[in-house]
Amino acid sequence: MRALGYIYLVAIFAFIFLPVIVLVLFSFQAGRLPVPPFDGPSLKWYAEVLNDRGLMEALRNSLFVALVSSSIALMLGFLAAQGLARVRLPGSVVMRGLLIAPMTVSYLIIALGLLSLFNGLGFRPSLWATGIGHVVINLPLCFAILFAAMGDHQKNAERAARDLGASELQVVALVTAPMLKPALLAAFFLSITFSWDEFIIAFLLTRFDVTLPVEIWSMLRSGLSPATNAIGSLVFLVSIVILIILELTVFRKSKS
Amino acid sequence: MSSIERSERRTAFAFVAPALLWTLAFFLVPFGAMVLLSLAHLEGREIVQAYDLGNYIKIFTDPSLLKGIFVSLEITMTVTVISVLLAWPLAWIIATQVPARYQRLAIMLAVLPFWTSYVVRSYAWALVLGQNGVLMQWLIGIGLLDAPIQIMATRAATIIGFVHFFVMLLTLTIYANLIQLSPNYARAAADLGASGWQTLRLVILPLTLPGIMTGAFLTFVLCIGDYITPQILGGNNELSMPQLIMLQLGRRGDFPMASALSVVLMALVTLAYAATARWLKMDRV
């Protein structure tokens, strides 16, 4: 049984890693076409990608949108969870449902809705518009994670702090937030991941300043090249490094 | 109600209000704007508000548009079923067969490709599945195939690209569900004389339904709304709803029709939600 299990494990891991391996391998291709036979290794596509003004700008834009939209989503989600977890409000089921609702809708629909609205109001597509869309998709996520993490022991601690004369702000900043640190971090980094990788909202709601996935898409559409492999591999590498650093520092600490 | 309670409620409501307003302004209102737009028409190049169902009637009578609904549903259902079937054993093996201290590592490995860029992932599959791609070369190399078979630019390629992503997602949700189960369930079943297989099928599997259904629903939502994967891998040999929507936007400039198609897409997602709602724990994912 165990042997069978391991065979399955290996097979499915092969499936999961196959495209990544091919992607990375052919980023070192010397020729212009990222298809077999492999004729590298060469680092020239990495040099090209790192010198590509558009790509590097898109990378900065993506980071900016991800950080700003995740911060807003986290703050709004945290406040909402805090509000709904502490007292039973009339209509709280409806409010929870409304807050979660965007999670059950395809991104394309959210994007088209915002595009209709912004067109109607005469707002131009921009990174800000994209950021607004990313808050819409990440707010439910932050809310759900934080709401699930809030429990009785934390409510008691808050009450104790309040009884001892702490202001509402002090309670949230000094009691609630530290107690919820792991959930807050998880929600924040998940939001960043989703925003960082999101395509269709950014595609429909940006104009000149685009995010990385949109830039990669237009790169894909403008010619087959191992440069696409190179930027894909770079993004992967950076994500993995950040993931490992987080795993070794923040999350390990917050667990103990 | 005491005044303390009332003031607590007021504070609590002030906490919830910003998130509610955001959702209202940038989710509900835009959706309303889109529904309104779907009742308009493109005449020449003018958008004329007609408040009629012309676009919807066209969706359900025009064979090409109607087929888009079926293409999307077929692909999405197939992807969801295959992904669950592949992910469940993976999650179960990791949760029960892999030693505890390696489990976190195994899960992280299983979702690692998730961190490649989403647009690039589909492109990578195009490189793998191509006629002269790595997979065909290898299959021919080991003698399993005489000549390459066509996978790229077919529905199969789209499905493979999707399954790859959703196996990762479902493994996570099912694993999270599995490790919450107390080992006592399995022990109790064994004490009562159940075989390993019976325990798995009659005890463990039903207990993981919430994880399966939550993951399956997320798969459905993300899959049916995705444009990139069928566009890169499907070879335009059939069009899914997102592709039809983008065609309306990108080529015809027909916003009203794109909106109407999106509303229909939304309706499909709502149906899927209704079908799985009793297992879903959306605010507990």
Place this chain on the structure above:
Amino acid sequence: MKKTSAHAMAASGALLLLATAAQAEGEINALVWCDHTDPALLEPFEQAHDVKVNVKEYEGTAAGLAILDQSRPGDWDVMVIDTVDVGRAVDQGLLAALPGDMGTADFFPELVMADSNGRDGTIYAVTEKFGYNTIAYDKTKVDPADMGDLSILWSDKYAGRIAVYDYYLPVLGLIGLEQGVATADLTADSVESLRDRAYALKANARQVSDVVASQTALATGEVDILIGGGEWVTAVLSAENPALDWTVPSQGALRWSQSIAVLEDSENKDMATEFVKYIVSPEGQARLATSSCYWGMPANRAAGDVLTDDQKAALRWDNQDEYLANSQLYPTPDADLDLAMQDLWTDMLQQ
């Protein structure tokens, strides 16, 4: 605590304000095809004039005009548009008159296209690049002699080895040529008569693909023939895969050409006009002809002095007289015919 929520609201309000802030000075906004996004093309102009050129790609005239509709006056300064569709934009008063002398004296005479680019003696656009939608193929895999006749694409001989370029205008135009219908004669009725032929072509094809997927498919041997292809797909790969070739069959080919124009609502018309002048100058033309997305013949013959011999060979510089004589312009559909053609195309994809 109310303060924080007030901050959040203020921040989101600020987002909206910033989102609509006027564009910075020293920028021009261009609505373009993908060949204009190449930094090698834009940077020399940006440095010479200390200006930033913002570019946004679009696909198909209908979508381009829709983007202009949804924008506000002054959002756009320059537009690249199908030469045959310039008239549609002029009809809607979208384009600004250009100075009389745009250097078209050096152009290939067939490409000045004064009737398309102007109206009543006023010039509204200048042709910048052209090429052919015809048959591209891998000459090591197919018999080049077969490629002289379009109808071979419907035979069993190459079934499953064909890719169709995913753009309805040229490919429906080519199907028309194969049926003996000149592009100028295409009407809503005659388009309908192409339906069966289009379906049959799709049935014989492996895929219907955009620029890159087409290049990929040809270059990697996924398919051996691309209908709708031409120098724009093979030239860019000429160094990698010399086996790729293209020809003009006996029924003729379609000639595509793109024009560049300044928009009437532009608030920076002088700089926009400078940009147009740069694009049609010999240096700009050479860079545009060999831009990274796709190659194509420059409209300005003077670019021949700047292009290398290899580049000219890949573009078939010396065969142009013969090709120009045996090619027809794109269909110029009005809005109704355009929708009819798009509907037919969507139906074909869904077969």
